[in-house]
Every structure is written in C-alpha cells, then in structure tokens.
Amino acid sequence: xxxxxxxxPRSLPEALELxxxxxxxxxxxxxxxxTMPLINEGISLPRQVMGLRFAGLDGxxxxxxxxxxxxxxxxxxxxxxxxxxxxxxAARRTASWSIRNMxxxxxxxxxxPPGGDVAVALLALxxxxxxxxxxxxxxxxxxxxxxxxxxxxxxxxxxxTGIGVPAVAGETAYLKFGRKEAxxxxxxxxxxxxxxxxxxxxxxxxxxxAVGPHALRASRAEAILVGSSLDPGAxxxxxxxxxxxxxxxxxxxxxxxxxxxxxxxxxxRALEGLAQPVAVEGR
Amino acid sequence: xxxxxxxxxxxGREVEVLVKPMTTLQFVLRNQLGYTGTKEGCRxxxxxxxxxxxxxxxxxxxLLPVEDVAGRRVTTIEGITPVEGLAPIQQAFVDTNAFxxxxxxxxxxxxxxxxLDHNPAPSREEAVEALxxxxxxxxxxxxxxxxxEAASASATGDATRDAGVMPDRxxxx
Numbered sequence: 001x002x003x004x005x006x007x008x009p010r011s012l013p014e015a016l017e018l019x020x021x022x023x024x025x026x027x028x029x030x031x032x033x034x035t036m037p038l039i040n041e042g043i044s045l046p047r048q049v050m051g052l053r054f055a056g057l058d059g060x061x062x063x064x065x066x067x068x069x070x071x072x073x074x075x076x077x078x079x080x081x082x083x084x085x086x087x088x089x090a091a092r093r094t095a096s097w098s099i100r101n102m103x104x105x106x107x108x109x110x111x112x113p114p115g116g117d118v119a120v121a122l123l124a125l126x127x128x129x130x131x132x133x134x135x136x137x138x139x140x141x142x143x144x145x146x147x148x149x150x151x152x153x154x155x156x157x158x159x160x161t162g163i164g165v166p167a168v169a170g171e172t173a174y175l176k177f178g179r180k181e182a183x184x185x186x187x188x189x190x191x192x193x194x195x196x197x198x199x200x201x202x203x204x205x206x207x208x209x210a211v212g213p214h215a216l217r218a219s220r221a222e223a224i225l226v227g228s229s230l231d232p233g234a235x236x237x238x239x240x241x242x243x244x245x246x247x248x249x250x251x252x253x254x255x256x257x258x259x260x261x262x263x264x265x266x267x268x269r270a271l272e273g274l275a276q277p278v279a280v281e282g283r
Numbered sequence: 284x285x286x287x288x289x290x291x292x293x294x295g296r297e298v299e300v301l302v303k304p305m306t307t308l309q310f311v312l313r314n315q316l317g318y319t320g321t322k323e324g325c326r327x328x329x330x331x332x333x334x335x336x337x338x339x340x341x342x343x344x345x346l347l348p349v350e351d352v353a354g355r356r357v358t359t360i361e362g363i364t365p366v367e368g369l370a371p372i373q374q375a376f377v378d379t380n381a382f383x384x385x386x387x388x389x390x391x392x393x394x395x396x397x398x399l400d401h402n403p404a405p406s407r408e409e410a411v412e413a414l415x416x417x418x419x420x421x422x423x424x425x426x427x428x429x430x431x432e433a434a435s436a437s438a439t440g441d442a443t444r445d446a447g448v449m450p451d452r453x454x455x456x
Contacts, residue, residue: 036345098328
C-alpha cells in the first residue's frame with residue numbers, strides 16, 4: 001500500500017484545517033528524517049501524510065530574554081543561533097550535517113530514544129511547547145508533553161507550532177555520550193542547569209536522554225543538589241540518585257546496565273564541570 | 284490522489300516529473316531522470332551515499348519526497364562534473380586515492396563541494412566533522428580528508444597543501 005495523499009500546506013491555518021478534516025489518520029511529518037526511513041522500509045504504511053516544510057513554522061526569534069523556536073526550524077538553524085549556547089551545542093552533537101539540514105526542532109520532540117537529544121537540552125531549560133488546533137491554542141511544559149515511548153499529550157487536531165525557551169538563569173552543561181564522535185545514537189545524554197546564589201544551589205535541573213521512554217528529569221538528583229554547594233559529596237549522591245531513578249533499556253547501542261553506569265558517570269562529569277571555581281560559560 | 288507533476292531545477296535545467304505521492308528525490312533522480320551518479324545506500328539517512336545539494340545545502344535525497352524540492356535548485360554529482368575532464372574536487376579525490384569501490388564517492392564529493400563553499404580552507408578537524416554523516420567502508424577516511432585538503436589548496440592557491448605530497452600520518456592512529 002502506498003501513500004495516497006501527500007499534503008503540503010502553505011500556511012498554519014491550512015495545516016490545521018487539514019488536521020481537523022482528516023483526523024488522527026493523517027501522519028504529520030516535518031523534516032522526514034524519522035518518518036521517511038520507516039516509509040522507505042515499509043514499516044510505516046500511512047495513507048495520508050502532511051508535510052510541514054512550507055507551512056511557515058520556521059521562525060526563530062528572541063522573546064523576553066528567551067527564545068521562541070518555530071516547530072520546523074532545522075537543527076542547523078538551532079546550531080547557528082547564538083542566544084542559547086546549550087541548544088547550539090545539543091544540535092551540533094545531533095546526527096550529521098545533511099540530517100541537521102532536514103531534521104527539525106519540533107520533530108525532535110517526537111523522535112524516540114536513543115534519538116531526541118535536543119529535547120534533553122530543552123527539558124533542562126524549562127522549555128514550553130506551543131500547541132494549536134483550528135479552534136484553540138495552549139502551551140504546556142515539555143516535561144508534560146512527552147508522555148511515553150512515542151506518545152505525547154497532543155490531542156487529535158492539534159499541532160506543535162513552536163517551542164518557547166524562557167529566560168532561565170544558571171550555568172549549564174550538556175554531555176552526549178555515544179559509541180563514536182559524530183552521527184551516533186546516544187548511550188546517554190545529560191543536560192544540567194544549576195543556579196547558585198552565594199555558594200548555594202537554589203535551583204537545579206538534571207535532564208537525561210536515552211535512558212527512558214522519552215527525555216526525563218531526574219527529580220531526586222535535582223532535590224539533592226538544591227541547598228548544596230556542589231561539593232563532591234553532593235555530586236556523588238546526585239549522580240547515584242540519577243542512575244537509580246532513570247529507566248534505561250537494552251538496544252543495539254548499549255545494555256540497560258551500561259547505560260545506568262554511564263548515567264552515574266556523565267551526571268557526575270557534568271556537575272563537576274559546573275563546580276569548577278571558574279565558570280565555563282554563561283548559560 | 285492521482286500522480287502529480289513536480290518541477291524543479293536540476294543541475295541548471297528545469298525538469299518536470301510525474302510522480303506518485305511521496306516518491307523520493309533519490310528514486311526520481313535515478314529511475315526517472317537517469318541521473319545515476321547519486322547512489323542508493325541505506326535509504327535511512329545513515330550512510331550519505333545519496334547526498335545532493337538543495338539550494339546549495341547538503342541533504343539526503345533518500346529522505347526527501349520530491350514534492351518538497353518543487354521550485355528549488357538541486358545539484359548532483361552530474362552537475363559539478365565538467366563536460367571534459369574533472370572538477371578540481373574530483374581530481375583531488377583521484378590524486379589522493381580517496382576511493383576504492385567508489386560507492387560513497389558521489390556523496391563525499393557533494394559534501395565536499397558544500398563544505399568548501401561554506402569554508403574554503405577547512406582544518407582537518409572541520410573536514411572530519413563535516414563528513415560525519417558520510418560512510419566509507421574502504422578507505423579509512425584519511426585519503427578523503429587528504430582530498431578535501433588538496434581540493435581546498437588547489438582552489439585557494441595554497442602550495443603548502445599540494446595534492447601531490449602525501450602528508451605524513453605516522454603520528455595518527
């Protein structure tokens with residue numbers, strides 16, 4: 001069975017109308033880097049597909065000290081922006097040049113682990129997901145958007161139109177560990193953000209990728225860090241907690257056992273990087 | 284939906300094809316237009332052998348429905364090859380023995396074309412990073428990076444990066 005209809009809406013209203021008209025059977029595709037391999041192999045056999053390449057959702061602009069990223073901004077677009085260095089860093093470690101020219105930030109939220117690394121950085125930055133349907137719009141935190149393995153909080157008729165990154169304070173670190181340097185699925189991806197006042201941590205985010213059904217926050221590790229001075233004891237305890245609370249899986253990249261061990265190691269490394277007396281970078 | 288006509292610019296010429304929905308650019312190039320320089324590898328976006336330039340930027344033609352390049356400018360290996368002889372990048376690949384079986388070469392050459400367009404004198408590290416999505420199972424990559432350096436040297440006139448001199452790689456892994 002081949003694709004019967006491929007719609008390429010030229011505007012957001014047109015896209016939302018198509019979604020309303022065709023319902024959940026309409027497969028939404030942005031850059032195609034996840035969907036097309038499945039179609040090429042006959043694993044996915046959609047009858048109706050909507051491509052978003054011309055829907056006008058590719059704007060990227062600073063807003064109130066933060067950043068608004070249109071859903072179809074490419075990973076290359078994210079790499080080139082200078083507003084949020086951790087997002088550029090995450091994009092740079094994702095896939096390869098040609099794939100980054102195609103894959104989108106919005107699409108990355110739907111990319112199953114061990115992919116979807118950009119979402120890990122977004123999670124540490126308290127990103128908000130903008131969702132529109134023909135008749136309504138809402139915004140929800142990324143932490144509530146991804147609900148399971150390849151499942152999201154999207155309702156029928158809704159489309160992700162953009163991602164908002166608020167003006168968040170603190171120092172960040174992003175570490176992706178794969179089997180090779182470039183173009184590699186993740187063994188584990190770690191994004192941390194720590195805000196300190198005086199010497200004490202007042203706010204912490206520890207986001208993990210490739211060790212659960214979707215990007216997730218290690219909330220017990222975060223709680224351990226808050227109130228600490230990022231001392232070696234607190235870092236060890238937080239790394240241990242993150243390793244205990246994640247939910248890793250076996251696949252061709254790594255075993256669950258190895259992934260858990262690497263969570264412990266890379267959370268520690270990320271936090272140790274921030275604990276250095278000299279700040280590595282602003283955000 | 285019935286088949287539809289899609290037109291785009293291919294290597295400087297307007298082309299029109301009649302396609303079923305979501306036919307890939309790669310399929311159209313090879314099977315409808317006879318542009319067989321672009322190879323079919325994994326069809327997953329994982330090997331880079333199908334790399335073409337869309338509006339000058341490298342993309343994987345196996346992941347692009349041809350409808351998505353309507354009205355855009357597509358360049359393949361055929362488009363950069365002169366009627367007589369070879370383009371400087373192609374000559375550099377020959378001079379440095381940058382291929383054995385040759386299957387990855389069109390993708391490598393197109394990626395190199397885009398790289399030198401963006402960055403006329405890339406460092407070896409930048410060249411390695413740019414080639415991260417293009418797989419070669421024969422050469423071990425070092426001669427391909429040599430080719431990029433040689434092509435860059437011939438384009439920028441840097442004699443110290445002469446293609447004829449094989450660099451000393453004894454210190455590398």
